[in-house]
Each structure stands twice: as structure tokens, then as C-alpha cells.
Amino acid sequence: MVKRLNFQNKDFFLQLDEILNVSSGKEVSAEKEVFPIIEDVKKYGNNSVIKYNKQFDNCFLSAKELMVTKDEIEKAKKNVSPKISNALKNARDRIVSYHKSQLPSDNFYYDNLGVGLGHRWTPISSVGIYVPGGTAVYPSSVLMNSIPAKVANVSRLVMVVPAPNGKIDPVILVSAEIAGIEEIYKIGGAQAVAALAYGTQTIQPVDKIVGPGNIYVAAAKKLVFGKVGIDAFAGPSEILVVSDSFSNPEWTAVDLLSQSEHDTEARSILICDSNEFANKVEEKIEYYLKNINRSEIAIQSWNNNGIIIIVEKINNVGPIIDKIAPEHLQLSIDNPKELLSKFSNAGSIFLGRNTPEALGDYIAGPNHVLPTSGTSRFTSGLSVLDFLKRSSIIQSTNKSLDALSEDALTIAESEGLSAHALSISIRLKK
Incomplete structure (x- = not known):
């Protein structure tokens, strides 16, 4: 059964935690x-x-x-x-x-x-x-x-x-x-x-x-x-769609199912600003669950892992986004860039109603290998940097070694590493 939460509930984050932190032990x-x-x-x-x-x-x-x-x-x-x-x-x-x-x-x-x-x-x-x-x-x-x-x-x-x-x-x-x-x-x-x-x-x-x-x-x-x-300890795919009541509920429904059809463990989450809109989205989801190719997978995923969150104002979703730290974040609202300053945690961000997450899966350009299971709190999607190593370079002259030696020797001696200290001082002997 799809879970429906209300941001106004005083226990909202506790309830959300309980849902997100369920582990199968698999x-x-x-x-x-x-x-x-x-x-x-x-x-x-x-x-x-x-x-x-x-x-x-x-x-x-x-x-x-x-x-x-x-x-x-x-x-x-x-x-x-x-x-x-x-x-x-x-x-x-x-x-x-x-x-x-x-x-x-x-x-x-x-x-x-x-x-x-x-x-x-x-x-x-x-x-x-x-x-x-x-x-x-x-x-x-x-x-x-x-x-x-x-x-x-x-x-x-x-x-x-x-x-x-x-x-x-x-x-x-x-x-x-x-x-x-x-x-x-x-x-x-x-x-x-x-x-x-x-x-x-x-x-x-x-x-x-x-x-x-x-x-x-x-x-x-x-x-x-x-x-x-x-690259990462990857978990099931996930999407968080933020939609206001001006969005197309059919589009929103299909966007959510685009992740549900991946895997029975996939998670699709909707944040919207009215129960009426949420009901329309659920109606469309029920329709498409009977018509998409991987319906059995999507049905199990949506029914077991789907979440709908109701907020009074879309402008208040920042803390929820940061808590979920989604792999994919779709901002299907007017002026989505204005929301960017209100959160930090998301693997990939899709701005506006005409930017479905599927575009990023295939053709947009950015990588679709993204952090899952809340790990966008501390890591990023696959990039060129994942295939490069950075080596630091240091070059000292006799003069610059002399200028740095007193502090270096003090720290080495405080750590009790006499060979470290000697490797500096021996070079300064006349």
C-alpha cells in the first residue's frame, strides 16, 4: 500500500525515517x-x-x-x-x-x-x-x-x-x-x-x-x-518528483513509474501541495500499471515502496529533499531554479515540467550513474574525476627548506618521530 504522509504532522520526519530506513537484510x-x-x-x-x-x-x-x-x-x-x-x-x-x-x-x-x-x-x-x-x-x-x-x-x-x-x-x-x-x-x-x-x-x-x-x-x-x-555501493533506483497543482497529473504519474518499472525494490516519491492532485496522480498510476510492459515489477515497487508527501507550500520542500537525498530529483514546478538554494542533497536535478528524468537516462549528457539510498548526502554521480588520480607536487630549495624547517622540526619532535626531524635538519648542516 502506498504510504501518504503530511508534512504538517509533528512526527513527519520520524515517520519518514521509519519508511526510508527499512532494511530487508538481503x-x-x-x-x-x-x-x-x-x-x-x-x-x-x-x-x-x-x-x-x-x-x-x-x-x-x-x-x-x-x-x-x-x-x-x-x-x-x-x-x-x-x-x-x-x-x-x-x-x-x-x-x-x-x-x-x-x-x-x-x-x-x-x-x-x-x-x-x-x-x-x-x-x-x-x-x-x-x-x-x-x-x-x-x-x-x-x-x-x-x-x-x-x-x-x-x-x-x-x-x-x-x-x-x-x-x-x-x-x-x-x-x-x-x-x-x-x-x-x-x-x-x-x-x-x-x-x-x-x-x-x-x-x-x-x-x-x-x-x-x-x-x-x-x-x-x-x-x-x-x-x-x-564506483559506489549502489542500491535500488529512486526518484523524488516535486509537483504543484498546476502540473499534469498524468505526466507526474508516468514519471514516478519510470523508476518503479526498474526493480521491485525501486522507490518513487511524490511531493505535492494538495490531496486532490495526489488522488489524480494515483488514478493515473493505476491506469498505467495495467498498460506498461513491466507492469508486475512496477506494481510491486509502487505498492510496497511508493510514498506521497503533502505539503502546504512547495517552497517548504527543501528539508524534505535533504532528508531523502534522492538519486533523481524532478522539480516539475514553475521557476524551479528558485528552489535550488533551499536544498543540497540530490544526485541529479531535473528542472521544469518539460524535463523528465528519462531524458537524463539516455540523451541529455550528464551521467545517469548516481548515488542511491540517501548517499547523495556525501557523494556524487559518476564523472571523469572517477577515472583520474590527483598527485600533489612539492619542490623545495635550500632557502625555502630553511624557511620552513623550524616549524617542521617542532611538529616532528612533538610527534616523537626523530627520523622525520633528522631528514630535515641533516640537509641544513653546513
């Missing part, structure tokens, strides 16, 4: 299940990957057949319409353009004591991209996860994707070619994450793993973190 269970898989792949490499491919994906491929060949790419291109290919190429170009604007600059300068200070940016050497299979096909995920790495000049990109019955959907392979990925393996699940992290006899390990997956993939990424970097 995360802990998933970690226990994938740990032996990771250890198995770590120890036995290809043999374990092949075993789990058979067990989970009915994929009976040998080690030599795991890597996608150029012939398979060419065959896939013949099975994807030019319309889809062109749409993906247009999306690629927009994503590239946006992410190029994120490229940072190196810096070096001399301060007033003559100390040279600065930093430089260098790309991560190798990145693994997990692309989900299963209930839906996501070529957009291929583009969104790989293009920032390409723009950052990562030299080796490796894609893994589940291959049920040994097959990968052609559009996934075409999107990989459009993105410029040349190393692709038919592996999914925790075994794919382990293969990327630790390597096998045929797959070289990577330095970082990005990309969405189910709860088991997320658990596997969490367990290999430290051996490799990861």
Missing part, C-alpha cells in the same frame, strides 16, 4: 552467498568462472570462447537497426561533450617562500565495466559507464556482461563498439566481479570496477573493494 545475505564465489574465482580462475557461468546463466562456454570476437561484433551490427545505432551514436556524442567539460587542469606555482606547489591528474590504467543482463537490456549503461573513462584517457577498458545460454543481446555489443570498448567477456554475476578484481588465466585484472548490477553484483563489488576501486 544485503548481508548476499555478501555471505557471494564470498565463496569470489574466493573460488580467486583460487581457480577460469575453471570457476566457467562453473558459475553454467550454474547461473546456463552458459556452456570454454575459456577460449569467453571473449567476444570481432566477428560476433559484426554479426551483432547486422541485427541492430540503423535507427537504434544512430540514437546511441547521438547519445554518445552528447555524453562525450558533457564529460569533456569536467576535465580538470594540472597546476604548479611558487608561493611567497619559493616553495613549488601543485598537482597533476593522471588516468587510472585499467577499468572494468559491469553491464547487467537479465530482466532488461541497458545499452545506455554501456555508454554512461565507459565514456567518462574514455574521456579521462583510461588506456584499457574491459566490459563483462552476462550471457544467458551463451548469448549477449546484439544491442549491447553494438553500444560497446560505439563507446570504443574492444575487450568484452561473456561473464556475469559475482564471478565476473571477481575475475575483474583478481584476474584469471585469460583475463588480466583491472584497477577499478564500475557499473550497475543486482544485489549480488553489488555485494561482490563491496567485497573486492580495497583490492580494486569501485
Whole structure:
């Protein structure tokens, strides 16, 4: 049953907390299940990957057949319409353009004591991209996860994707070619994450793993973190739509369902300024739940995780937004920019009634890999910076070393680190 809350209720934030903080406990269970898989792949490499491919994906491929060949790419291109290919190429170009604007600059300068200070940016050497299979096909995920790495000049990109019955959907392979990925393996699940992290006899390990997956993939990424970097501990998708009574309830309903259809655990939240408008939205949702392709998933998601919040004034929603810290925030109101100063926490923000969240999923340009489960309080969506490392640079002369030495020696001695102090003082001896 969809929960309906009123911001005027004195216990509002307590009620909201109780809803948002419900944990299924599935995360802990998933970690226990994938740990032996990771250890198995770590120890036995290809043999374990092949075993789990058979067990989970009915994929009976040998080690030599795991890597996608150029012939398979060419065959896939013949099975994807030019319309889809062109749409993906247009999306690629927009994503590239946006992410190029994120490229940072190196810096070096001399301060007033003559100390040279600065930093430089260098790309991560190798990145693994997990692309989900299963209930839906996501070529957009291929583009969104790989293009920032390409723009950052990562030299080796490796894609893994589940291959049920040994097959990968052609559009996934075409999107990989459009993105410029040349190393692709038919592996999914925790075994794919382990293969990327630790390597096998045929797959070289990577330095970082990005990309969405189910709860088991997320658990596997969490367990290999430290051996490799990861993008985030991703949870189910979520959207918060802020609409006033002047909005179109049908548009609002479909915007909410755009997340509900992702996953039974997805969460869709509406904030509006009247019960009458909320009722109209619910009526439209009930209609579309009977007509969209993934209705069973959407029904379960909306009924179990949907929330409607009633406020007296839209202008007062800032604290609610910050509390929820949504992955996607859609401001379907007049003058949405005026609301931006009233909150801080959101993964991606969609301004105005003509900016549906789905635009950002595919073609707008910004990345659709975003913080979930309230983590936009402290982190951001995937960007070029996630594929770069920043190294600080220091250069001192005898004169500037002398100028800084007294304070440096004082601090070193206060910490009891005599070798630290000596490494400075020994250079100052005449």
C-alpha cells in the first residue's frame, strides 16, 4: 500500500525515517552467498568462472570462447537497426561533450617562500565495466559507464556482461563498439566481479570496477573493494518528483513509474501541495500499471515502496529533499531554479515540467550513474574525476627548506618521530 504522509504532522520526519530506513537484510545475505564465489574465482580462475557461468546463466562456454570476437561484433551490427545505432551514436556524442567539460587542469606555482606547489591528474590504467543482463537490456549503461573513462584517457577498458545460454543481446555489443570498448567477456554475476578484481588465466585484472548490477553484483563489488576501486555501493533506483497543482497529473504519474518499472525494490516519491492532485496522480498510476510492459515489477515497487508527501507550500520542500537525498530529483514546478538554494542533497536535478528524468537516462549528457539510498548526502554521480588520480607536487630549495624547517622540526619532535626531524635538519648542516 502506498504510504501518504503530511508534512504538517509533528512526527513527519520520524515517520519518514521509519519508511526510508527499512532494511530487508538481503544485503548481508548476499555478501555471505557471494564470498565463496569470489574466493573460488580467486583460487581457480577460469575453471570457476566457467562453473558459475553454467550454474547461473546456463552458459556452456570454454575459456577460449569467453571473449567476444570481432566477428560476433559484426554479426551483432547486422541485427541492430540503423535507427537504434544512430540514437546511441547521438547519445554518445552528447555524453562525450558533457564529460569533456569536467576535465580538470594540472597546476604548479611558487608561493611567497619559493616553495613549488601543485598537482597533476593522471588516468587510472585499467577499468572494468559491469553491464547487467537479465530482466532488461541497458545499452545506455554501456555508454554512461565507459565514456567518462574514455574521456579521462583510461588506456584499457574491459566490459563483462552476462550471457544467458551463451548469448549477449546484439544491442549491447553494438553500444560497446560505439563507446570504443574492444575487450568484452561473456561473464556475469559475482564471478565476473571477481575475475575483474583478481584476474584469471585469460583475463588480466583491472584497477577499478564500475557499473550497475543486482544485489549480488553489488555485494561482490563491496567485497573486492580495497583490492580494486569501485564506483559506489549502489542500491535500488529512486526518484523524488516535486509537483504543484498546476502540473499534469498524468505526466507526474508516468514519471514516478519510470523508476518503479526498474526493480521491485525501486522507490518513487511524490511531493505535492494538495490531496486532490495526489488522488489524480494515483488514478493515473493505476491506469498505467495495467498498460506498461513491466507492469508486475512496477506494481510491486509502487505498492510496497511508493510514498506521497503533502505539503502546504512547495517552497517548504527543501528539508524534505535533504532528508531523502534522492538519486533523481524532478522539480516539475514553475521557476524551479528558485528552489535550488533551499536544498543540497540530490544526485541529479531535473528542472521544469518539460524535463523528465528519462531524458537524463539516455540523451541529455550528464551521467545517469548516481548515488542511491540517501548517499547523495556525501557523494556524487559518476564523472571523469572517477577515472583520474590527483598527485600533489612539492619542490623545495635550500632557502625555502630553511624557511620552513623550524616549524617542521617542532611538529616532528612533538610527534616523537626523530627520523622525520633528522631528514630535515641533516640537509641544513653546513
